Amino acid sequence: MHQGKTLNFHKLSTAIPSAALAATNERLKALRQLTSEGAKIGRDISRLAADLRKVAAPQQEPFIFTSDLETNERLLRSILRDCEDVIYRTLALKGGRALLVYVHGMTDEAGLAKFVIQPLLECSVTIPEPGADIESYIQQHIYAAGIQFIEQPSSIIGEMMGGRTLLLFDGHARVALIGTTQFAKRNVGDSKTEGVVRGPHEAFNETLIDNIALLRRRVRDPNLKIKILNVGDRSGTRAALAYVSNLVKPGLLEEVEKRIAAVSTDIVLTSFKIEELISKHPWSPFPQAEVAERPDTLLNALYGGRVGIMVDGTPLALVVPATFLSMMQATDDYTTQPLGGMLIRMIRYLSSFLAVYLPALYISVVSFHPGMLPTTLAISIAELRSRTPFPSILEAFGMIIILEIFQEAIIRLPQRMVTAASVVGGFVIGTTVVEAGLINPLLVVVVAMTAIASYTASFDFAVGFRVVRIFTLLAASVLGLYGTLLALLFTTVHLCALRSFGESVLGGLFDITLLEDWKDGIVRVPLKLNRTRPKVYGPQDRTRAGDDGG
Amino acid sequence: MGNLERKSKMSALQLAVVLVTTCVGGQIILAPNELIMAAGQGAWVSIILGGMLYYTVSLLCIKIGEYYPQESLVEFFPRIFGKGIGLALTGWLWVTYFILYAVILQGLSRVIGLFMFDRTPVEVIGAGMAAVTVYCALQDWGTILRVLQLLMFSSVPMLVGIWLLTFFNFLPENLLPLWPLDFKGVVKGIGISWGMFSGYEVILLLLPLVYRGKIAFAWAVGCAFGCMGFIFVLVVVVAVGVLTVKGAQNVPYPTLIVIRGVELPGTFIERLENYLLVAWIPIVFDTLAMMLYFVSETCRRWLKYEDHRPFVLLLAPAAFILNVVLDTAKLYEQAGKLTNTMGLVFSLFVIPLAYILARIKRRDARDG
Amino acid sequence: MMDRLRKLLCAFLLLVFVLPLAGCWDRRELQERNLVLAIALDLADEGLKPGQSQETVKAETFVQPTGSKRYRLSLQILKYEAKGAGSKGGGGQGARKTFVLSNTGESLFEMVRDMLGQSSRALYFEHMQVVIISEAVLRQTNLAPILDFFFRDAEMRSRIRVYATPGQARPLLEFKPPTGEPGGIYLNNIARNHVKNAHIGTARTDLGHIIQALDNDADVIMPRIDIQDEVVKIRGLAVFRRDRFGGYLDEYAVQGIRFVRGTERGAIITAPCPVHPGEILALELVKHETKLTPHVAGDDIYFTLDINMTGNLSEVHGAQPNTYDYKNKDALEQAFAQEVLANVSYAVRQSQTVGCDTLYFGSKLKAHEPETWKRVKERWDEIYPAISLYTSVNVRIRNIGVHR
Secondary structure (H helix, E strand, O other), X not given: OOOOOOOXXXXXXXXXXXXXXXXXXXXXXXXXXXXXXXXXXXXXXHHHHHHHHHOOOOOOOOXXXXXXXXXXXXXXXXXXXXXXXXXXXEEEEOOEEEEEEEEOOOEOHHHHHHHHHHHHHOOOXXXXXXXXXXXXXHHHHOOOXXXXXXXXXXXXXXHHHOOOEEEEEOOOOOEEEEOOEOOOOOOOOEOOOOOOOOOOOEOOOOOXXXXXXXXXXXXXXXXXXXXXXXXXXXXXXXXXXXXXXXOOOOOHHHHHHHHHXXXXXXXXOOHHHHHHHHOOOOOOOOOOOEEEXXXXXXXXXXXXXXXXXXXXXXXXXXXXXXXXXXXXXXXXXXXXXXXXXXXXXXXXXXXXXXXHHHHHHHHHHHHHOHHHOOHHHHHHHHHHHOOOOOOHHHHHHHHHHHHHXXXXXXXXXXXXXXXXXXXHHHHHHHHHHHHOOOOOHHHHHXXXXXXXXXXXXXXXXXXXXXXXXXHHHHHHHHHHHHHHXXXXXXXXXXXXXXXXXXXXXXXXXXXXXXXHXXXXXXXXXXXXXXXXXXXXXXXXXXXXXXXXXX | OOXXXXXXXXXXXXXXXXXXXXXXXOHHHHOHHHHHHHHHHHHHHHHHHHHHHXXXXXXXXXXXXXXXXXOXXXXXXXXXXXXXXXXXXXXHHHHHHHHHHHHHHHHHHHHHHHHXXXXXXXXXXXXXXXXXXXHHHOOOHHXXXXXXXXXXXXXXXXXXXXXXXXXXXXXXXXXXXXXXXXXXXXXHHHHHXXXXXXXXXXXXXXXXXXXXXXXXXXXXXHHHHHHHHHHHHHHHHHHHHHHHHHXXXXXXXXXXXXXXXXXXXXXXXXXXXXXXXXXXXXXXXXXHHHXXXXXXXXXXXXXXXXOOHHXXXXXXXXXXXXXXXXXXXXXXXXXXXXXHHHHHHHHHHHHHHHHHHHHHHHHHHHHO | OHHHHHHHHHHHHHXXXXXXXXXXXXXXXXXXXXXXXXXXXXXXXXXXXXXXXXXXXXXXXXXXXXXXXXXXXEEEEEXXXXXXXXXXXXXXXXXXXXXXXXXEEOOHHHHHHHHHHHOOOEEEOOOOOEEEEXXXXXXXXXXXXXXXXXXXXXXXXXXXXXXXXXXXOHHHHHOOXXXXXXXXXXXXXXXXXXXXXXXXXXXXXXXXXXXXXXXXXXXXXXXXXXXXXXXEEEEEEEEEEOOEEEEEEOHHHHHHHHHHHOOOOOOEEEEEOOOOOOOEEEEEEEEEEEEEEEEEEOOXXXXXXXXXXXXXXXXXXXXXXXXXXXXXXXXXXXXXHHHHHHHHHHHHHHHXXXXXXXXXXXXXXXXXXXXXXXXXXXXXXXXXXXXXXXXXXXXXXXXXXXXX
């Protein structure tokens, strides 16, 4: 690569004309100023480096704790420079000093004072000599519950930024992490996206630990495992994998871990980011992981042999693998009588079909195949439509766009404005558009029906429906019923090809090797008749009753 | 990772489903006229006898598969017949399916164009369907298998259900005399019924993908043929029962004419032929997708490629162009006859011969 | 490799889905279609609009290279009234909802297409209800060529009613139904009541069945419709030998034919009262089974007919017979059976006189005695009028109504 490449050096003055000299001088001055400031930082750094050179810091670690408290403090202060919410509290103890470092607002200061500072200050035992066992001293004299000793300095800093308190002693390089985390958070509240009538109402909140506790509180099974991972190179967000060790399909957990480990991103603020980054078909409009906002939904999934992913900061856990059937189920299916539950479920399937295909069918029938209407109906539709100036396809697109605008506006608006927006949208626009004869009332009914129908599916799926609806409508506007059918076939093939962790999203629906899943898929049979877990997720143990617990 | 990502193996019953979806297809609407022309009153006998005949041939296919486990016809035909002839015979089936794809596509476009549209060009109708079949054939086998099952269990019952509505117009008397007088016609009908059962030859390609479970292949394939036979007999019997033999002979698409006559007063359902077409299109779609998959998968095996997808993209435009060429009524009819003859020859001569040769080879190998 | 493949696929799909956008060939809004509800066929110089001059006839038609101006084809087309918030309640009472266009020529399709010159919107036949053919046309031409246009076109429904009318056909299109329905729908709907009215022969006589009869070389029958001033009525049948017009059968014969074919459920049978002579009883049928069987004895072909009827006594016009008395009841049943027997033989006699196989003797023979049928097929026209029918009728009275 380097061969044949020649570099020519010239004098600077030949490259820069003399007129530029003044500007260069200006720049030089600024540079000097920077250098002098930099020298100050340089001094700090060189001092640090000198300290660091005493002990060879392991690779990829910024520094290592020394046995000198002052050095340690200086090191910490230089790393946490300009983090003014970090508090350094020095304690003068018998036999030396100690240093507490914590983040203001992330730490329970009262608890810290009562269970850490007070016992230490009141302690009559001398701090062990340098090199002696400091751990047992700490364990003996501190009342706080969670104490941890970690080697890696970067993890220590990370933990401290997450709310724990650092405790350092003069003459000791060992650092204790004290669990004093307490921060402002939302309480466990009602579910916002998964409504339920008869089931439990508690939903996850934004705090991972609370969410895990919500799971544990419901199940005392030691086989329910929680594995904590860090995702996001900069944010270091904690994510928890939840699974039941003696049910989960072999290989599934490893695959999930592998994919999460492969996630390379700086910060993770929502669980959707994880969902998007671990799914294999990012261009598909359909979700490839199920969303659970409620602990009972998540547990139900876990005990079917699936894996849950909870991400700190998002009240929505992910469940993989997800299939069409699982995404169409709701808690209320199981909190009503089986026949009622079955009816609810069937209605949901029907409405998801309507949500996608109703406008396209309307266009096909009205603009392409009016023969499919009974004559009297055809006449009344024609009379309704004879006042509207637009072709039905434009009418439908217009109406769908209006609908999308309403939906978007109502989601974005502050709560107080929603009523006003609804009145303006629904009444003023809706009624006047019809009164003015721009859009015929039947189409309004069709589109409104479509919108209402799409609300019955989960929000994620409903967004997918909206995309497919427009695609189908386009196909219908060209080839009528035939076009609609082609779009339907296309969507079917796509949904069968779509895999969520190996499971075809739609393909399992009529797979004859999975037909027995129907008892809790398309229909819902009474529990007495349904004693097995769905086959599709490949749980290790299929029978629901009488697990051996191994 | 186990089978988490790829699920290409299938059970014997799934093979049966694939056979039904592959065979039941365009012919429901395209074939009854020709069959009733030939066999008249005895059309249903032709179908049953034909079904039994082709079932026997498919049993031979399974037997050959047992001699050469984990191999498809691309591998074992050259071993049975020698390299050149084996390749030529595989090519024979390949060409049959290739033309059949174009013929069915053309038939579909014609029917849709005639009954659903007025001025939409036939090519556009064909292109739409071709595009969707290409998209399906581009998937891996596991996906195609699932699509086939999905359509089988959603469209076939819908089709049969709509079809049963014709019983309002059904006059059992039109079927009489039940027993055919014209046995020559019945025999001719058996030949024509190949068109209905065509597609069962995919067994030769798919056998290595089937794992052996509790259900015997012969039984599963028998179920498939039973199911097909039931559908075809139902179609023909109702067509004759509603339209009479003469009536069915005079209309090119008796099935649609039969369903069109159904009127359900008091409901909003009118023009049932459109509903029947709606149920029929997915069924034709899966036949076409399967044929396309067959030809490209055969190519893949010939050339020992990893992936069948380049061949789909290569062959589909060619097949589509062939479909456009078949635009005139005469060419279309001739191409239909050609595939029928080619397929019949393959079923009645090539497969039995392959079985006999394979058996001899096997005995020689055991003795020697 | 994969990436290239993917790009290729995307390009291909894009092409396939974008190309059709260039044209939406068959998209036509419902209100931009003129729905044809009824078609009337007259001879070219008949079926004129009242007061129509020869000048207007010329204005309507076109120059044609082949054929002659044989027929006048009239279309009844639906007129839309813009409904909506502005005009609540629709048009005024009895507003004419349809208008009629007509044209002369020979090819029906050509006339239809030429009529687009008189129509602001394209004509659509998907909601066609009735075809009315005047007797004059039927006497001049066979049925098959006239109806061929309707068989062949994919837009037509099989359940279109076909009527023959003794007068001119066009006035039926101009008829304004008292119910306010569009005329074509009214004309179709009056044929639907055949289940309860044995006088109209509209069961199994629609377009689909006519095609079927023609395909099988059987004789066609179709209902006859009359218009006189403001009265429109279906009465009796027009019968054909094959597709050649043969004449009409009256209501009584129609009732007899329908007793043989068993296509009605609620017919009224009137018979003289056996208890009080000179008075009339009426029976409403509720159940009706018939069995027509062909028999062949050497060269002799005859049919036997078993009729089993169950009905409710629905009207006693005169003095009340004691229906609690079993003897009386038996006598009543006998009287009704006699009446049915007489009715059937009247129908058979009438049909055989006209020479139309209204009872489907031919197809029965073909189905049950195929060998014999082969033998007599050629001579069927001669054999048919002489075939004898042996009828046995069994009538039972189930209820006597809610009064003695």
